[in-house]
Amino acid sequence: MTAQPNAEPATLHERIRADIEAKILAGIWRPGHRIPFEHELTAQFGCARMTVSKAIAGLVDAGLIVRRRRVGSFVAQPRMQSVILDIPDIQADILSRGEVYRLNLLSSQRREPARGQPDEQLLAGAGELLAVRCLHLSDGRPFALEDRLIGLSAVPEAEYADFSATPPGTWLLDHVPWTEAEHRITAINADAATADLLAIENSAACLALERRTWRGKQHVTHVRQIFPGAAYDLVARFTPRSSDASMR
Amino acid sequence: MTAQPNAEPATLHERIRADIEAKILAGIWRPGHRIPFEHELTAQFGCARMTVSKAIAGLVDAGLIVRRRRVGSFVAQPRMQSVILDIPDIQADILSRGEVYRLNLLSSQRREPARGQPDEQLLAGAGELLAVRCLHLSDGRPFALEDRLIGLSAVPEAEYADFSATPPGTWLLDHVPWTEAEHRITAINADAATADLLAIENSAACLALERRTWRGKQHVTHVRQIFPGAAYDLVARFTPRSSDASMR
DNA sequence: GAGTGGTCTAGACCACGTA
DNA sequence: ACGTGGTCTAGACCACTCA
Numbered sequence: 001m002t003a004q005p006n007a008e009p010a011t012l013h014e015r016i017r018a019d020i021e022a023k024i025l026a027g028i029w030r031p032g033h034r035i036p037f038e039h040e041l042t043a044q045f046g047c048a049r050m051t052v053s054k055a056i057a058g059l060v061d062a063g064l065i066v067r068r069r070r071v072g073s074f075v076a077q078p079r080m081q082s083v084i085l086d087i088p089d090i091q092a093d094i095l096s097r098g099e100v101y102r103l104n105l106l107s108s109q110r111r112e113p114a115r116g117q118p119d120e121q122l123l124a125g126a127g128e129l130l131a132v133r134c135l136h137l138s139d140g141r142p143f144a145l146e147d148r149l150i151g152l153s154a155v156p157e158a159e160y161a162d163f164s165a166t167p168p169g170t171w172l173l174d175h176v177p178w179t180e181a182e183h184r185i186t187a188i189n190a191d192a193a194t195a196d197l198l199a200i201e202n203s204a205a206c207l208a209l210e211r212r213t214w215r216g217k218q219h220v221t222h223v224r225q226i227f228p229g230a231a232y233d234l235v236a237r238f239t240p241r242s243s244d245a246s247m248r
Numbered sequence: 249m250t251a252q253p254n255a256e257p258a259t260l261h262e263r264i265r266a267d268i269e270a271k272i273l274a275g276i277w278r279p280g281h282r283i284p285f286e287h288e289l290t291a292q293f294g295c296a297r298m299t300v301s302k303a304i305a306g307l308v309d310a311g312l313i314v315r316r317r318r319v320g321s322f323v324a325q326p327r328m329q330s331v332i333l334d335i336p337d338i339q340a341d342i343l344s345r346g347e348v349y350r351l352n353l354l355s356s357q358r359r360e361p362a363r364g365q366p367d368e369q370l371l372a373g374a375g376e377l378l379a380v381r382c383l384h385l386s387d388g389r390p391f392a393l394e395d396r397l398i399g400l401s402a403v404p405e406a407e408y409a410d411f412s413a414t415p416p417g418t419w420l421l422d423h424v425p426w427t428e429a430e431h432r433i434t435a436i437n438a439d440a441a442t443a444d445l446l447a448i449e450n451s452a453a454c455l456a457l458e459r460r461t462w463r464g465k466q467h468v469t470h471v472r473q474i475f476p477g478a479a480y481d482l483v484a485r486f487t488p489r490s491s492d493a494s495m496r
Numbered sequence: 497g498a499g500t501g502g503t504c505t506a507g508a509c510c511a512c513g514t515a
Numbered sequence: 516a517c518g519t520g521g522t523c524t525a526g527a528c529c530a531c532t533c534a
Contacts, residue, residue: 011503025427025464038520048505050298053520061309070513070519078425177326179273187435187453187477205435205453205477216273229435229453259522286501296524301501318500318532502530511521 016045016055024064024075034072035065090146090225091167094138104135105164106197110152120149123219127153132168135197142198143232148223155220172213172221180214187229198228205229264293264303272312272323282320283313338394338473339415342386352383353412354445358400368397371467375401380416383445390446391480396471403468420461420469428462435477446476453477 023029036044041052056073059065067073094101109131113120120129130150136143148168150158154176161171189203198206207227213220271277284292289300304321307313315321342349357379361368368377378398384391396416398406402424409419437451446454455475461468 013503025425027425031425037518048507049520050506050523051504053522054503056520067520068513069511069521070515070517072519078421173326177273177275177279183483185433185455185482187455187475189437189451189453189477203437203451205437207433207435227435229437234433235431261522285499287499296526297501298504298525299523301503302522304501315501316532317502317530318498320500497534498532499534500530500532503528505527506524507526508524509522512519513517514519515517 012045012047013051013055013058016041016047016052017058020055020059021062021064029075031075031077033075035075037072089167089170089173090136090144091170094136094143097138099139102137102140103164103167104137106133106135108132108163110159119222123149123151123222125151125153125218127151127156130158132163134163134167136167142200142228145194145197145226146223148221150221151219154215154218169223176215176220178213178215178220182212184210185234186210188226190226190228194226198226200228200230207232207234209234260293260295261299261303261306264289264295264300265306268303268307269310269312277323279323279325281323283323285320337415337418337421338384338392339418342384342391345386347387350385350388351412351415352385354381354383356380356411358407367470371397371399371470373399373401373466375399375404378406380411382411382415384415390448390476393442393445393474394471396469398469399467402463402466417471424463424468426461426463426468430460432458433482434458436474438474438476442474446474448476448478455480455482457482 020029020035029035035041035056038049038052038056041055042049045052056065056067060067063078064076065073066076091101091103110128111131113124113129123129130152132146132148132150134146134148136146146169150168150172152159155172157175158168158172161168161175163171166174186208188206188208190198190200190206192202194206195202195204200206206229209225209227210223211225212222268277268283277283283289283304286297286300286304289303290297293300304313304315308315312324313321314324339349339351358376359379361372361377371377378400380394380396380398382394382396384394394417398416398420400407403420405423406416406420409416409423411419414422434456436454436456438446438448438454440450442454443450443452448454454477457473457475458471459473460470
């Protein structure tokens, strides 16, 4: 949990927000209930309308309130909607746990996109691809196996980067602003080669995390990271509008 | 992608935000660069400071800007931070794909929390637990195996709910507002019993999704859902401040 | 001390959806 | 037509932090 549990909020709009939130959580205002109009809250709290509006806007962000013009603002139907999952930089994550990070660069080669792989051709654009394969180690133990493709037309300077000094993911974060990413999380049985590299049993369950990243419409990189399922979990903790998440 | 790509934003603070965002994404303002002071932007756009402030606040939410008093506002170092993962209601998800949803309620029993299980005792509080085990089916094929514990002191009316009519997750969403949830995603090898229920091979890799939900400080429910890894992925797509996610 | 962002006010006009 | 929320203004004071 990030925030202290019961600290009285300092600012007025936060107190108003907390006041409304408390009524909802206590069940006094059930889903679908119309909360007081903004001008009523203005009178109740003796403040300007913008302040009330800011408080409600926060509750809308948190998914607790729905506003409808000409009608009013209502307590939202609860939904298992957005859950914030943090998928951190592997190096930073290992270091933050006080463990020793090491990268084993298995291969790195420039090549043409494969025929019959429209994904690779989109990633390559007019240029070529950089294919990097590496193993992340934490305290000497395999932590994740990474296969990455980088579009050299999007990131030409990647060709000259030293990925044994800086892991490719970290390097890209530092060099390329991204606007969009798609993640896919799957469970797979490790094949023989993967199991060997990760030092796990053959066909042991692993988490496969695939991420494709764009800058604007330009596809920047596509990475697949495989984590031993027995050792590492993805954890996401959610509180409306404040979250804590990590990989354990 | 949810939002239309290049629609000119209607409101002023959105245009200001888009203007700043564009400079960052184009690389004109690199990470660490100090963007103009608010009073400068006020002059540049010919508007009130609150409008500029609202625009920047949005960029702070999106993680693109960091504000520092007395110093200025800066382009944030990009981080692979919050990724919004949508973990929807299974029934709603299956129905939204046009498939037939069916629930197989395997067991449902009221019982005491197990000794030596502090988790269960916290969940039970002063009362007992409701333990529900069910299988979600999509078009007749096993979709997920669910084991759920519900704290009857937190949700006493759950005891009389008909979980063969409404899946427990859906029922809880409709009846209990929640404030906090913790998710854990793991890969596991299916044991014999699980494999049998899910109609998959023994020790096939599965995604295990564990979720614990609170209302305030009160622990409401703890659920573990197991998905055949070969058939289903968790997908999350991220764009700063607007997202699309689903389970496939 | 000086200048930044953080918050707030007391108005105003507008867009929109309901009736 | 009406009343809601949505946006915006032109100020103001404060808190914080750097010099």
